[in-house]
Amino acid sequence: MKYILILFLLLQSCIAVAERYEHAGAGFENKKELEEFYLKVRKAILSKDYQGLSELMLFPTGLYIGGNPTTVETAEEFVRLGDQILNDRLIQAVYCSNIDNLRSNYEGVMIGQGEIWIVRLDDGRSNTGKSVIFKINNNPANTTWERPDGECFYGEKVNKRL
Numbered sequence: 001m002k003y004i005l006i007l008f009l010l011l012q013s014c015i016a017v018a019e020r021y022e023h024a025g026a027g028f029e030n031k032k033e034l035e036e037f038y039l040k041v042r043k044a045i046l047s048k049d050y051q052g053l054s055e056l057m058l059f060p061t062g063l064y065i066g067g068n069p070t071t072v073e074t075a076e077e078f079v080r081l082g083d084q085i086l087n088d089r090l091i092q093a094v095y096c097s098n099i100d101n102l103r104s105n106y107e108g109v110m111i112g113q114g115e116i117w118i119v120r121l122d123d124g125r126s127n128t129g130k131s132v133i134f135k136i137n138n139n140p141a142n143t144t145w146e147r148p149d150g151e152c153f154y155g156e157k158v159n160k161r162l
Contacts, residue, residue, distance in 0.1 A: 022104065023102070023104045023109050025104060025105070025106060026104045026107075026108045026109045026118070026119050026120060027108075027119055027120030027121065027122055027129055027131075028109065028120050028131075031099070033120070033131075034099070034102070034109065034120075035099045037056075037118060037120075037131035038099055038102065038109075038111070038118070039099075040052075040056060041053075041056055041094070041111070041116060041118065041133060042094055042097070042111075044056060045086060045090070045091060045094045045116070046091065046094060046095060048082065048083075048086060050078065050079045050082030050085075050086075051075075051079050053078070053082070053133075054075035054076075054078040054079050055075065056131075056132060056133050057075065057078060057132065057133050057134075057136075058121075058132040058133065058134045059072065059073060059074055059075060059078070060072060060073045060074075061078075061134065061135065061136065062135070063081075063085055063136055063138055064138050064139050064140060065081055065084050065085070066084065067140050067141075072085075085136060085138055086138070087138050087140060089115070089138075089140075090112075090115045090116070090136065090137075090138050093111065093112025093113065093115040093116070094111055094112065094115070094116065096112070097111045097112055107119075108134060108135075114135075114137050115136070115137050115138070116133060116135070116136055116137070117133065117134055117135035117136075117137070118131060118132065118133050118134070119131070119132060119134055120132075
C-alpha cells in the first residue's frame with residue numbers, strides 16, 4: 001500500500017509539471033497573460049509609438065544608437081531616441097511574429113530571434129507582477145543569421161509594408 005501511495009504521488013507531480021505553461025519560466029502563467037502584453041508591444045513597435053513603448057520598458061536598458069552600445073536611462077530619453085532605436089530588422093521581426101511562435105528560455109520570452117525580450121516580474125505578492133520589455137536587441141550587426149521566419153522576414157509583402 002505504501003508503494004502504491006508513493007507511485008501515485010510521483011505520477012501526480014509528473015502530471016503537474018507537464019501541465020505547466022510553456023512560458024511560465026519567464027513569469028507568464030498562461031497564454032492570455034502573455035498575449036495581452038505581447039499585443040501591446042507589437043502595436044507600439046509597428047506604429048512606432050515611442051511613448052507607449054517606453055511605458056512597457058524596464059530602465060535602464062542597453063541599446064545601440066548609431067551603431068554604438070548605449071545605455072538609455074529613462075523613458076524620456078527612449079522617446080527622444082526612438083527613431084534611432086527601432087530599425088527595419090527589429091520592426092520586421094515583430095511584424096513576422098505571432099503569439100504561437102514566441103520562444104522562451106531562462107532569460108524571458110523572445111520575439112523574433114531575440115530582437116525583443118519580455119518577462120513578467122513578480123514582487124513576491126500574488127497577482128501583482130508587471131510585464132516589461134527588458135531588452136531590445138537592435139544591434140545593426142545582427143542581420144545575417146538564418147531565421148525560421150525567413151519567408152515572412154525577407155518577403156516582398158513585409159518589405160513593401162516598411
